[in-house]
Amino acid sequence: MSMIAVNVGVEGHHEYVSGISVGEVILNVHGKKSGAVAALVDGIERDFSFTLQDDCKVEPILGDSKAGLYILRHSCAHLLAQAVVELYPDAKPTIGPPIDHGFYYDFYMDPIGEDDLRTIEKKMNEHIRANHKIIREELDNKSLREMFRDNKFKIEIMDEKIGYDVGSSVYRQGDFVDLCRGPHVPTTKHLMWFKLTSTSTAYWKADNKRESLVRIYGMCYATKEGLKERQRQIEEAGKRDHKKIGKEMELYMIDEMIGKGLPVWLPNGEIIKSEIENYAIETEESYGYQRVTTPVLAKQQLFECSGHLPHYADSMYPPMEMDDGTYYLKAMNCPMHHLVFNNKKRSYRDLPLRIAEYGTVYRNELSGTLSGLLRVRMLSMNDAHIYCTLDQVAKEVRANVQMVNDYYQTFGFENFHLRLSLWDPKKTEKYIDQSENWETTQNHLREILKDIGVPFVEAVGEAAFYGPKIDIQFTTALGREESMSTIQLDFAAKDRFGLSYKDENGKENGEVFVIHRAPLSTHERFVAFLTEHWVGCFPTWLSPIQVQVITISEKQSEYAEKVRLSLERAGVRVSVDDSDATIGKKIRMHRKMRPAYMLILGEDEENNQTVSIRIDRKGDPRNGEQCKDVPLEQFVADIFAEITNRQKELSLIPKS
């Protein structure tokens, strides 16, 4: 019997009999309650049953670590499949991966509803109580194919990922067995803290020409607290929902008579949108942009020229037949801006030329994807296109990354990262132009990003149809990632639109590169983000109601009117409530509209020409903070400064 030396980390080296399982080693070193679900043997994830033959290094993978949760969720997906095939013998399991906050499993079966999820959960709990061992088995190719001969999806997976020469592993728990490379938790009792969350459909291989599958989502954590915490997070995100807050604050409405995905900006929302737009105009003027306005529709020929019709037609509203041709609503501004560029002969002295537009485009997004202001068919934005030489691209991109940083600073966004979005060379039909151009432009952008020195990730298949992009990705309250800003490099427009300029040598030069950029997403989406980010408690400069005046009794109506006038003269948005309701009632009524400040005016304030400032808006942790006896003149001057500086915090009441 030979012995092996196992490096168990801080505990040093231990000697064991060769052939011992890694689970036993972990039990020996870390005890029963270690919280380990699997192990890292020489850096490779292994089941507890993995046997050690030689000297090696062993580390436990804890259930609440990132890798541990991944294994837990993967195992929970198997448990789900076990319950589903037992309850629905005809169901064919396909794939069941762990995902960021849980897992899912896709089945080829008849659709099921929410009630069925509870039945499945019960069955899963039975198997957890039975505490099945989860056993790994190695099979050769032939036995593997024999075992799954009734499941064409598993066979297809083998054809693609395993082939015909080698075998692979399966995992068995009770009567259930699934093709899987593992690793898994040792027994089903580790999967106690799970919950099935929803069901939906997905296509096999995300291909809508293939079979439609039933997808079941769930979440799974190592501990009760983990599960509770996630449920709390979901609940918290619900409170931040812009659709709910948007309704309370009367920011926007959507009416069936107008159409889905076509929001109406109500006065309060319009204020926020205009403030953002004014800020953008100011910023972009300082960055050397010139503004234009182009029509919302144009002839078919324009969109054929731009490449929209061959590559983007599905996302455009259907054509309108007119006596002089076929018209389309614009889905993007770029083709018209290209024509602006071409409107006169350009010299190298004109470059870079930055053309901006504050307008609205219309896109026929799939009806099922529409959601409040977050996904709409009417997109208002501060759009712009930069026309420059290849040499100038780096500087322009850098300026744009800088601009995005400026904006995010003002809006207080911290939870974001850059993403280089590349094309998918396997799906060339989705994109225009030749592969050499894609490769060189992508490399160019990558170099620029490296040179700027900001961290970024790369994503294949996320490019625009006309070129690669730098996207700024934002993480929402629910932990989901959304694109917020985008900087896109277009190498195809110059040929399609014949863009050119007279260069320093007096030659007509056609090497005009176009940068498409939208640093603030669309106004619709951006306001949705802002609303969620601040729970509707906007900084003063963005607040639809900056000051809500509340009188103690109707005796102060006259003074309230004076306060209103002083504030309005300073350009402050103010609203007065001098009704005969009690003070408590009035505060309660107005907090839902989330004014930046409430001003309480009573006899004392009137006598001394002062105001009593209060913060009270739904969802604000500073609620109830107040500041009495502030001279009216001082309040007006201070709030004017706070608004003009676009301050993020309410500074008129010192933070306690």
Next chain:
RNA sequence: GCCUCAGUAGCUCAGACUGGUAGAGCAUCUGAUUUGUAAUCAGACGGCCGGGGGUUCGAAUCCCUCCUGGGGCUCCA
């Protein structure tokens, strides 16, 4: 578009499973009250129960269909 859940007063929601005269709170309006920091009292107004069709003596309720909204349809053994 596809799957799933839902739609009742301006808002938030009962009633539906088991068919029998549509309910509550808030908001609004009218009185009373004149208020000191998260709900003063009383009364009134307010509904094609999302639309259409069906079953039934009778439908908010059961069935079909359409519309609108929420969630999902990106994560690959």
